[in-house]
Amino acid sequence: MSSDSEILIRQATPADAPACSKICYNAFSAINAAHNFPCDFPNAEYADRLIQGMFNAPGVYSVVAESIGKILGSNCLDERAIVHGVGPITVDPNTQNRGVGRRLMQAVMDRSRERNAAGIRLVQAAFNSRSLSLYASLGFDVREPLAVMQGRTQQRSVPGCTVRPATSADLDACNALSHRIHGFDRGVDLAFSTQQGAALVVELAGRITGYSSALAFFGHTTAESNQDLQALLCSVDSYGGPGVIIPTRNAELFRWCLSNGLRVVEPLNLMSAGLYNNPAGAWLPSILF
Numbered sequence: 001m002s003s004d005s006e007i008l009i010r011q012a013t014p015a016d017a018p019a020c021s022k023i024c025y026n027a028f029s030a031i032n033a034a035h036n037f038p039c040d041f042p043n044a045e046y047a048d049r050l051i052q053g054m055f056n057a058p059g060v061y062s063v064v065a066e067s068i069g070k071i072l073g074s075n076c077l078d079e080r081a082i083v084h085g086v087g088p089i090t091v092d093p094n095t096q097n098r099g100v101g102r103r104l105m106q107a108v109m110d111r112s113r114e115r116n117a118a119g120i121r122l123v124q125a126a127f128n129s130r131s132l133s134l135y136a137s138l139g140f141d142v143r144e145p146l147a148v149m150q151g152r153t154q155q156r157s158v159p160g161c162t163v164r165p166a167t168s169a170d171l172d173a174c175n176a177l178s179h180r181i182h183g184f185d186r187g188v189d190l191a192f193s194t195q196q197g198a199a200l201v202v203e204l205a206g207r208i209t210g211y212s213s214a215l216a217f218f219g220h221t222t223a224e225s226n227q228d229l230q231a232l233l234c235s236v237d238s239y240g241g242p243g244v245i246i247p248t249r250n251a252e253l254f255r256w257c258l259s260n261g262l263r264v265v266e267p268l269n270l271m272s273a274g275l276y277n278n279p280a281g282a283w284l285p286s287i288l289f
């Protein structure tokens, strides 16, 4: 690789997606295999669809690092809420640990500051000592230990709770709930996943007490109580991608998942810089935050 000064960081274009998705798949396959974890993506095509989607999505700012016309890695910033989310960030395995990741992180942090985001967050693979060190040295604090969990709960419903697909008529109530619990909403993300048919709400006594943008790696879930979360988790036969992400300090929920037969896939950490409120309710982050 050429010297640091020759590394160009620029905004990604859709034409960069094939090279970046290859790097993304290779980088995650290599680091996960080195630690005996399954890859976060089932195959290269999945990574390709993900990167294509991120690079083309409104509200997502993507950057690439390149040197002498060769792409070395990429990073994305989800700007759809007042708190921004970082990832996926990946650097070509042949070029790692030489400063490219730091430059890609700095680029999205600068962008987030320019856009006056209240805060910036990410979810990090807890076994990855390099990314943990990199993000902490850039100013991110570890906020929550997490576990990706997969399976089908033995319990299939929670008495009194009804789970149904979300509709656009539910969005105001869901966003108000998110404000109460997190201090901000993720309305753009939720409206999109509602349109896609992925979002769910849980009702108790005719009132919305929780929602999930998707019970999946890329979905977030917000609820008044663990009971509402459990009703959502019971309502499907499996979770999208590697699984749902459980904050393990929510010991009651974590033990409930374990006693219901869910299995831990991998440990993660939620990290943040800028605004962070301890959530005033029950919640599951997405792989971004």
Ligand SMILES: CC(C)(COP(=O)(O)OP(=O)(O)OC[C@H]1O[C@@H](n2cnc3c(N)ncnc32)[C@H](O)[C@@H]1OP(=O)(O)O)[C@@H](O)C(=O)NCCC(=O)NCCS
Pocket: 027, 028, 031, 089, 090, 091, 092, 095, 096, 097, 098, 099, 100, 101, 102, 103, 123, 124, 125, 128, 129, 130, 131, 133, 134, 137
């Ligand atoms: C994580 C990743 C994006 C980082 O990019 P990179 O180019 O390899 O990282 P950089 O060289 O810019 O920075 C690594 C920093 O961590 C430090 N570091 C690495 N291992 C460390 C350790 N065990 N303890 C302390 N610091 C460590 C390095 O010294 C460097 O710090 P510096 O900038 O102060 O010198 C890249 O390694 C990657 O693609 N990994 C696979 C995919 C992945 O894990 N993505 C992130 C998911 S959370």
